[in-house]
Amino acid sequence: MTNKKRHSHKRNETKLCNKTVIKKLEEYLETIRPQIKQSTYGVYRRYIENHIANYFGNMKCNQLNLETMQGFINKHIDNGLSAVTIQPIFLFIKKGLEGSLPSDIFDVKLPKRLTSEVDVFSFGEQKCLEIAAGDSDEINRMGIILCLYTGIRIGELCGLMWNDIDFGRKLLYVNRTIQRVKSFNGGNKTQITFQTPKSNSSKRKIPLPQFLGQMFLTAQ
Numbered sequence: 001m002t003n004k005k006r007h008s009h010k011r012n013e014t015k016l017c018n019k020t021v022i023k024k025l026e027e028y029l030e031t032i033r034p035q036i037k038q039s040t041y042g043v044y045r046r047y048i049e050n051h052i053a054n055y056f057g058n059m060k061c062n063q064l065n066l067e068t069m070q071g072f073i074n075k076h077i078d079n080g081l082s083a084v085t086i087q088p089i090f091l092f093i094k095k096g097l098e099g100s101l102p103s104d105i106f107d108v109k110l111p112k113r114l115t116s117e118v119d120v121f122s123f124g125e126q127k128c129l130e131i132a133a134g135d136s137d138e139i140n141r142m143g144i145i146l147c148l149y150t151g152i153r154i155g156e157l158c159g160l161m162w163n164d165i166d167f168g169r170k171l172l173y174v175n176r177t178i179q180r181v182k183s184f185n186g187g188n189k190t191q192i193t194f195q196t197p198k199s200n201s202s203k204r205k206i207p208l209p210q211f212l213g214q215m216f217l218t219a220q
Helices: 003-017 021-035 038-056 066-078 083-097 123-135 140-150 154-158 210-219
Strands: 171-174 177-182 190-195 204-207
Touching: 021 038, 021 083, 038 066, 038 083, 038 177, 038 190, 066 083, 123 140, 140 154, 140 210, 154 177
Parallel strands: none
Antiparallel strands: 171 204, 177 190
């Protein structure tokens, strides 16, 4: 490498390190924006606005060290954030800043995720809910019963179309989900978006009990 190229590389490296943490993360987010869902983009924007900006402020990348990064983690632990919330925020920071900082800056101690028992309806509670929904004249009753027997999420329920139901084979296909996300084109407006399910395993087919198929046929 010639001296000219070596000096040019050094200047670019210095320019990168002199960017603020927030600026670098915002640039990273805009870079990956075409590859992520709009809802994911909204989540990352909230990470910056609600959790990252108020800690790092105008701090530059070349001012970061392991102690500063651990302080970020500790502050949010002290503020009552769970490991489930802290870990993805830290991972976003790491991905956004890696390559411009020494890797050992990210050797922080993260809180451990605690597993909790899932709270589910008892058989009696399920029957009470089913009876109440069955006796109701509200159109929402169909959605309640469908969620009860298939386990689909609210966004998946709202995204269902008639062609997602195979009445002959008694199958329900989950192909999309609906979410209301913040519009980042200015103001505080939100918009409804159709998206693919959260993961490949979420795009699935679910057997329909015969009475559910009949209920939908009656509603058509």
